[in-house]
């Protein structure tokens with residue numbers, strides 16, 4: 174639903190490719206640290222493969238030429254870019270929130 178990983182209510186994106194800095198509902202900072210979204214690239218690769226592989230196989234079985242397959246795959250990725258961009262960041266944030274929690278500024282261990 175493209176919502177904040179902490180409160181699940183605040184929208185993450187302000188416009189199609191621009192994120193809110195913090196959750197408008199609970200104030201959760203979406204970019205946890207500089208370079209935080211590097212990890213989202215991995216999610217974006219997975220989404221990209223999930224989109225491209227079935228198309229690739231179907232076209233291969235149908236006997237399409239390599240140039241045709243590449244053309245269709247590149248067009249799909251270009252069209253799907255905003256979707257991949259948004260969902261890869263969302264997946265990453267929810268994944269991180271699930272495993273690392275959503276406490277604000279956890280203190281050092283033992284404090």
Ligand SMILES: [Zn+2]
Nearest residue numbers: 177180196199
């Ligand atoms: Zn929130």
